[in-house]
Amino acid sequence: MKKVYQTKFGTKGNCLHACIATILNVDLKEIPDIDGDIDEWEKRLELLQAYLIHKHGLFLLTSTVNDVESFTRNVYGSIVIVCGESSRDLKHAVLYKNGKLFHDPYPGNTGIKKVEECDMLVRYFLDKL
Numbered sequence: 265m266k267k268v269y270q271t272k273f274g275t276k277g278n279c280l281h282a283c284i285a286t287i288l289n290v291d292l293k294e295i296p297d298i299d300g301d302i303d304e305w306e307k308r309l310e311l312l313q314a315y316l317i318h319k320h321g322l323f324l325l326t327s328t329v330n331d332v333e334s335f336t337r338n339v340y341g342s343i344v345i346v347c348g349e350s351s352r353d354l355k356h357a358v359l360y361k362n363g364k365l366f367h368d369p370y371p372g373n374t375g376i377k378k379v380e381e382c383d384m385l386v387r388y389f390l391d392k393l
Contacts (some may be wrong), residue, residue, distance in 0.1 A: 268292050270369040280357040280383075281312070282369035283345045287359070287385060288320060316385065323388040328336075332379045333363040347385035348376040 269286040271292060272278040280296040289293075296310060296315045309324075316322045326347075329335040336344045343361050350356035351374045358376055359367040365375050 265289055267367045268369060269371060273370075274354065275354075277354070279369045280345065280347070283357045283359050283367070284312070284316070284324075284368070284385070286367055287343055287345075317388050318365050320385075321388055322385045324383050324384045326381050326383050329379065332360065332382060335382055336360040336363050339384070342384065345385075346376055346379055346381075347383060348380040349378040350374060351377050355380075 265286065266289060268282045268291070270279045270282040278292070278295075278297055281297055282292055284371070285292045287308075296311050311313050313324060315334055316324060327335075332346055336346070341362070343359050343366060345357050346360045347355065347357045356370065356376055358365060358369070360382075368375050
């Protein structure tokens with residue numbers, strides 16, 4: 265697995281995209297994004313979900329958690345995207361595996377200081393009824 269680092273920073277950052285590229289083992293440029301600020305997050309997420317479903321048969325499932333280490337240990341072997349406040353006071357995404365930081369796409373490798381949610385890529389089944 266090739267660890268991918270973000271190329272955009274601040275409120276226009278692409279840390280989540282770098283986390284997904286790392287999990288999928290693809291180049292960052294393959295993950296679709298739009299240029300825009302955090303106010304356009306819903307549009308960015310919609311584009312990302314469409315890509316994941318149609319290209320990989322996956323869906324980004326978000327869950328709030330109280331204990332990230334316990335949560336990520338309970339999905340043993342899986343890589344979980346952990347989102348929250350970074351040391352730079354910005355929303356940030358990193359990867360955890362087996363209860364520990366696995367990869368921080370930010371070059372400073374500072375991680376998350378306050379966890380807000382966890383995201384997992386899960387298999388997406390289209391209902392054909």
